[in-house]
Amino acid sequence: MTALRQSIFGLIGALGLALAGMPALAASPVQEVQAHGVSAWLQSDPAVPVVAIAFQIEGGAATDPPTLQGRASLLADLLTEGAGEMDDRAFKERLANLSATISIQATQDGISGMLYTLSKNLPEAADMLGLALSAPRFDPAALERAQASHIAGLISARERPSRRAYRAFLETVFGSHPYARSVKGRVATLQKITADDLVAFREQRFGRDRLLVTVAGDVTPAGMKDALGRAFGALPEMAPGGPADLPTVALPSTPIRLLAEMAAPQSTIVFGGRGVPRNDPDWRAATVLMQIMGGGFGTRLMSEVREKRGLVYGISAGLTELDAAALVIGSASTNNATVAETVAVVEAEWARMAEQGPTAEELADAKAYITGSLPLALDSTSAIADTLLAIRTYNLPMDYLNRRAALIESVTLEEAAAVAKRLFRPDNLIFAVAGAPTGLTGWRPIAVKDDD
Amino acid sequence: MRARLRFSAILGLAAGLALASWLSAASAKVFGPTRYVLDNGLELVVVEDHRRPAVAHFIYYKVGAIDEQAGETGLAHFLEHLMFKGTAKTPPGAFSKAVARNGGQENAFTSRDMTGYYQIVAADRLRMVMEMEADRMTGLKLDEAVTLAERDVVLEERLSRVESRPEGILGEALNAALYLSHPYRRPIIGWRPEIERLTFVDAMAFYRKWYMPNNAVVVVAGDVKPEAVLQIARETYGAVPAGERPPAARFYEPEQHAARQVVLKDARVRQATWRRLYVAPPYRGAASEPYALDVLSEILGGDTGRLHKALVLEQKKALAVAFWYDGQGRDYGSAGLYGMPAAGVDLAALEAAFDAEIASILKDGVTEKQVLDAKQRLAAEAIIARDSLDGPARIIGGALAAGQTVEDIEAWPERIDAVDKAAVEAAARALFQINRSASGLLLPAGEGPS
Numbered sequence: 092m093t094a095l096r097q098s099i100f101g102l103i104g105a106l107g108l109a110l111a112g113m114p115a116l117a118a119s120p121v122q123e124v125q126a127h128g129v130s131a132w133l134q135s136d137p138a139v140p141v142v143a144i145a146f147q148i149e150g151g152a153a154t155d156p157p158t159l160q161g162r163a164s165l166l167a168d169l170l171t172e173g174a175g176e177m178d179d180r181a182f183k184e185r186l187a188n189l190s191a192t193i194s195i196q197a198t199q200d201g202i203s204g205m206l207y208t209l210s211k212n213l214p215e216a217a218d219m220l221g222l223a224l225s226a227p228r229f230d231p232a233a234l235e236r237a238q239a240s241h242i243a244g245l246i247s248a249r250e251r252p253s254r255r256a257y258r259a260f261l262e263t264v265f266g267s268h269p270y271a272r273s274v275k276g277r278v279a280t281l282q283k284i285t286a287d288d289l290v291a292f293r294e295q296r297f298g299r300d301r302l303l304v305t306v307a308g309d310v311t312p313a314g315m316k317d318a319l320g321r322a323f324g325a326l327p328e329m330a331p332g333g334p335a336d337l338p339t340v341a342l343p344s345t346p347i348r349l350l351a352e353m354a355a356p357q358s359t360i361v362f363g364g365r366g367v368p369r370n371d372p373d374w375r376a377a378t379v380l381m382q383i384m385g386g387g388f389g390t391r392l393m394s395e396v397r398e399k400r401g402l403v404y405g406i407s408a409g410l411t412e413l414d415a416a417a418l419v420i421g422s423a424s425t426n427n428a429t430v431a432e433t434v435a436v437v438e439a440e441w442a443r444m445a446e447q448g449p450t451a452e453e454l455a456d457a458k459a460y461i462t463g464s465l466p467l468a469l470d471s472t473s474a475i476a477d478t479l480l481a482i483r484t485y486n487l488p489m490d491y492l493n494r495r496a497a498l499i500e501s502v503t504l505e506e507a508a509a510v511a512k513r514l515f516r517p518d519n520l521i522f523a524v525a526g527a528p529t530g531l532t533g534w535r536p537i538a539v540k541d542d543d
Numbered sequence: 544m545r546a547r548l549r550f551s552a553i554l555g556l557a558a559g560l561a562l563a564s565w566l567s568a569a570s571a572k573v574f575g576p577t578r579y580v581l582d583n584g585l586e587l588v589v590v591e592d593h594r595r596p597a598v599a600h601f602i603y604y605k606v607g608a609i610d611e612q613a614g615e616t617g618l619a620h621f622l623e624h625l626m627f628k629g630t631a632k633t634p635p636g637a638f639s640k641a642v643a644r645n646g647g648q649e650n651a652f653t654s655r656d657m658t659g660y661y662q663i664v665a666a667d668r669l670r671m672v673m674e675m676e677a678d679r680m681t682g683l684k685l686d687e688a689v690t691l692a693e694r695d696v697v698l699e700e701r702l703s704r705v706e707s708r709p710e711g712i713l714g715e716a717l718n719a720a721l722y723l724s725h726p727y728r729r730p731i732i733g734w735r736p737e738i739e740r741l742t743f744v745d746a747m748a749f750y751r752k753w754y755m756p757n758n759a760v761v762v763v764a765g766d767v768k769p770e771a772v773l774q775i776a777r778e779t780y781g782a783v784p785a786g787e788r789p790p791a792a793r794f795y796e797p798e799q800h801a802a803r804q805v806v807l808k809d810a811r812v813r814q815a816t817w818r819r820l821y822v823a824p825p826y827r828g829a830a831s832e833p834y835a836l837d838v839l840s841e842i843l844g845g846d847t848g849r850l851h852k853a854l855v856l857e858q859k860k861a862l863a864v865a866f867w868y869d870g871q872g873r874d875y876g877s878a879g880l881y882g883m884p885a886a887g888v889d890l891a892a893l894e895a896a897f898d899a900e901i902a903s904i905l906k907d908g909v910t911e912k913q914v915l916d917a918k919q920r921l922a923a924e925a926i927i928a929r930d931s932l933d934g935p936a937r938i939i940g941g942a943l944a945a946g947q948t949v950e951d952i953e954a955w956p957e958r959i960d961a962v963d964k965a966a967v968e969a970a971a972r973a974l975f976q977i978n979r980s981a982s983g984l985l986l987p988a989g990e991g992p993s
Contacts, residue, residue: 138594139930180847180856187847188916190923209923236855240862243814243883250811252707354810357702388627388639388649398636401695404703424703456644463646467597467663470932 121479121489124306126316127324131304132479132489133315136472140210142308144220144322145476147203147484149301150335153269153415159284161276163197165237166289167204170195172233174222179233182219191216193223199270200335200414202296203480206322207473210309217321224297225325229286242278252359253424255351255525259537260361260420263349264521268340270416298330299323305479308472340416346518350534351525358430358526359422362437364519366410366417367510369485374410376502376510381409382457383449384440384515385421389456391440396423402433412485419514430528438520445515448508462496573925573956574935576762577769578949581777583785584757588949589772590764590935598669598765599933601661602676603944605760606753608655608731609873610792615745617697617733620653622746624693626660627651630682635689638675645671655727656873657944663933666766670775673761677779680754681786683747690743698739701732709809709985710816717983720803721820725796727875755786760943764936794874796822803981810988816883817890819897819982821974823868823876827946833870834958835970836878840868841917842909842967849913850880853900860888860896871945878974890984901975908968921959 124131131144152163171186171193173179186193189212195204208216248254258273265271276284302323306315342365367377385392385408392406408421425433449457469475482491524531579587611618629635642649647664662672705711715730722728732738761780763772799822826833843849844866854861863883870876884893928934942952 136594138592140926141930180852183847187845187920190920190927209926232856236862239885243862247814249813355707357699357707387643389636389643394636397696399692401692402699404696404700424707425699426702456640460643460646463644463665464648465646466595467646467648467665467932469595470597470663471930473930 121492122312123489124312124315124319127320128299128328129302129304129319129323131306131315131319132483133306133310133312134475134479135310135312136307137309139472140309141472142206142208142210142213142306142310142318143473143476144206144217144304144306144318145203145473145480146205146302146304146323147201147480148297149201150296150330150332151198151201152272152274153199153337154296154335155269155272155276157272158280159288160272160280161241161274162284162288162292163202164275165234165241165281165284166292167195167197167202168237168241169229169233169289170223170227172237173228173230174219175226175228177222178228178230182222186216186219189216189219191219193220195223197274199274200337205473205476213310213314213318214321217318220322221325224323227289227293229289231286234286234289238281238284241275241281245273245275245278245281250353250355252351252353252355252357252525253422255353255539256359256361256422256523259349259351259525260363260521260523263347263523264342264364264418265340265416266343268338268415270337270340270413295332296330296335298327300328301330301334302326303480303483305476305483307475307479335414337415342416342418343521344518347521348531348534349521349523349537350528350531351523351537351539352527353525353539355427355526357424357426358524358528359424360430360433360437361420361422361523362434362520363408363418363420364521366412366419367514368417369412369487371417373510373513375498376507377410377514379454379457379461379499379502380444380449380507380511380514381419382461383453384408384444386457386460391444392421392423392437395440396433396436400432400436402429402436406433406437419519427526427528428530430524430526431530434522434524434531437522438517441515441520442517444511445517448504448511451504454502454504454507458499458502461499465492465495573953574929574939576935576939576949576953579769579773579776581756581781583781583783584755584788585776585780585783586760586943587773587776587780588760588762588939588943589767589769590762590939591767591769592764592929592932592935593766595932596666596766597663597932598666598763598767599661599663599936600669600672600676601659601762601764601933601936601940602680603657603659603760603762603940604754605657605758605791605944606749607653607657608729608733609726609794610753611726611729611749614737615741615749616729617731617738618741618745618749619658620732621694621697621738621741622749623651623653623658623660624697625685625690625743625746625750626679626683628683628685628689628693630679630684632678632682633675638679641671641675647672653731654941655731656871657941659940659944661933661936669763669767669772670779673775673779677783680756680759680780680783683750683754685743685747687743690746694738694741697732698735701735701738704732705730706735709807709812712809713805713807713983713985716805716807717818717820717981720805720981721822721877722796722875723799725794725874727872752789755788756780756783757785758788760940762936762940762943764939765932791873796875799979802977804984805981806984806986808986808988808990812985812987814883815890815987815990816881816985817893817897817982818879818881818985819894819980821878821976821980823870823878823974825872825874825876825945826870826942826951827873830954830958831961831966832970832973833868833876834955835962835966836868836870836876836974837921837959838914838917838962839909839967839971839974840866840878841921842913843904849904850897850900854882854893854896858896859885860893861885864897871941871947873945890986894982901971904968904971905975909964909971911964914962914964914967918959918962922956925955
């Protein structure tokens with residue numbers, strides 16, 4: 092899944108969680124704070140003396156040219172490896188002595204991150220984030236280390252069936268679209284990326300008009316205004332590169348079966364197809380259906396594949412959304428002798444749901460789970476900031492958390508059955524298997540490349 | 544996924560508890576828990592956190608892989624899986640379904656010393672989960688078919704966690720090499736031939752032997768009042784009669800005289816790595832040395848630590864290094880070093896670089912400033928530990944189930960604050976004895992020592 096955006100919504104989809112009515116936030120409503128040309132959503136709560144600032148800057152790995160794959164990911168690593176007057180060691184020591192952490196990652200669609208700090212150190216910690224975003228150094232030694240570390244990570248993962256299966260699946264469904272490429276890049280392209288490439292990327296992409304910010308924890312609106320200036324005030328008003336427009340994805344509409352043969356005692360199976368985007372009227376019903384199909388214990392896939400047959404330790408499937416594509420994606424691992432049986436059970440469950448839809452009891456249970464689970468998932472300051480950021484990323488309104496339960500509750504059995512026919516069509520089920528499975532006939536072999 | 548939580552994961556939380564020199568040592572409280580013991584011996588701890596109308600309910604049984612008999616490794620973990628298969632009152636899967644229907648989360652985990660189950664639910668659903676958890680404390684009903692299907696699930700779990708991962712295979716061998724005799728040498732998930740022979744008769748016997756209120760710790764954290772939780776606990780867990788708890792077995796590792804080395808060469812390995820484990824003292828029953836090891840791990844490990852500075856930044860011999868200390872064991876703790884070599888550096892050279900840095904600590908010691916900085920950073924972790932619903936319950940439950948006390952947890956600030964340079968250096972000298980270690984080399988096929 093590393094190639095897909097793992098926003099909180101992605102994770103929520105994968106875990107079968109969803110946003111719902113929020114007693115957890117009711118005590119302190121979300122408010123907008125504006126300062127220094129930056130708008131932040133803030134949920135203020137002084138109970139624990141910590142603050143979490145989540146942010147996303149539009150434009151990520153999908154904007155990397157094919158010759159510079161991995162550029163956004165290297166940049167994300169290097170922003171905290173020395174900035175301003177501080178080299179990498181000085182920067183990290185300063186952060187540690189503030190008891191603050193800054194984590195920054197590239198996704199296909201953006202550069203996202205979080206500052207987490209004791210509230211008493213917020214001004215100084217926000218200064219550090221400001222330096223990371225606006226004055227990173229890209230020292231040669233730090234760049235070399237980041238390249239070596241990325242390359243070692245890619246090489247280490249080469250013989251993992253899970254990586255092979257996900258790569259085969261994503262390369263096939265996305266075809267020539269940039270989403271087909273790994274966020275982490277390739278050995279050959281990583282070696283060629285220079286500090287100038289990173290400087291150019293940052294200067295083109297970073298601007299307050301491409302920035303989303305959300306905050307939770309022990310900070311007042313006044314304190315937050317000050318921190319916004321420190322963290323983001325030095326970014327240009329407009330990113331010169333403009334919007335990171337990506338071509339729309341044309342996902343395949345045939346039931347492809349891919350096999351990457353490699354020596355392994357257990358195969359990984361990745362499966363899925365076209366999903367339903369958030370702005371589609373069917374999205375509410377699709378969310379409920381995916382909870383019924385693959386959301387965790389007691390769902391159809393877990394019951395049929397694990398509980399009844401003992402074929403896997405875990406199996407799940409959910410909706411995943413990127414800026415330019417929506418997918419259903421699921422996975423499981425099973426020993427080589429039971430791959431064919433596991434695939435057959437998933438196919439049968441897909442067909443059964445398409446033909447018969449869910450039962451009334453399943454629908455009611457899934458709605459109850461989805462509407463009840465979000466308040467429980469907002470269990471830490473960072474989880475609240477992350478969830479608010481996901482809402483902003485999807486252009487949803489500030490009170491969306493309060494509306495969500497009603498949206499989910501409004502799904503009817505008839506509607507769910509109709510959407511099931513669309514979502515679980517047999518031609519919307521692509522499988523990619525990596526391992527040494529027995530009994531798969533007619534599957535398209537995927538050459539296992541050694542150059543990524 | 545329902546799973547054993549790796550011991551170091553539990554430990555990670557507890558180790559993060561070291562405390563604040565700037566908090567007033569006398570008044571500092573970590574969680575401010577309230578502790579009760581029911582008439583049947585069940586220990587109950589409540590932590591108030593009113594930030595949201597939710598509650599985390601954890602039960603820890605003081606039984607783990609350490610309590611298995613020879614030939615039945617994996618039984619504690621297997622039973623953990625089977626605990627979801629229903630009772631006379633609750634059909635298989637109904638407990639999970641009831642939790643999900645209320646939007647709740649649940650899972651379970653097995654470690655060397657304990658087995659835990661938890662649910663996170665709306666605060667007004669606490670009675671429901673306490674009733675169901677109390678019911679399965681003694682009411683489990685199994686049959687052979689269900690047991691056999693679940694055994695296949697565990698074998699798939701073993702394939703995923705261990706056999707499909709060269710680092711998993713090496714880790715298992717390294718752990719078995721670290722302990723010559725102590726049952727910590729067994730893998731928690733069990734050895735495959737022994738898992739394959741576990742039966743539901745074995746599972747039920749183990750269950751009846753160890754699952755009882757007087758062998759359990761319940762921790763409830765969230766939007767609740769202690770007296771109200773006590774009342775519900777009396778009405779649910781309180782109705783389960785105390786059992787005959789077998790005497791707590793203690794096991795003793797003999798004096799270790801020989802350093803051990805384990806080598807795995809595997810065609811699936813593309814990037815060599817090195818690690819070393821040491822036997823270390825546990826938190827249990829100690830008030831100083833483990834806390835000095837917490838400070839030592841902050842000085843040595845992490846991306847501001849001495850190992851990173853020496854091996855990654857200055858000598859450029861490693862791409863990544865780590866040092867950790869895990870003190871949450873009934874009998875022993877452990878500490879570990881890990882390194883991924885830079886291109887062109889072989890594992891012998893990397894190991895020599897680690898040994899040189901350790902030698903420098905033992906010869907020249909640490910600085911006063913390193914100790915002060917480390918204590919200050921550890922202080923913040925105790926505050927951050929309060930910033931989640933379930934974190935406090937995990938920390939308290941894990942510590943109590945391993946033989947620590949509520950007082951030990953609340954005394955963390957003072958004990959970390961009391962660590963000085965001499966204590967860190969003495970703890971390092973006691974820890975870094977090569978004859979009490981096992982080193983592991985993971986290599987691509989055809990490379991390294993033959």
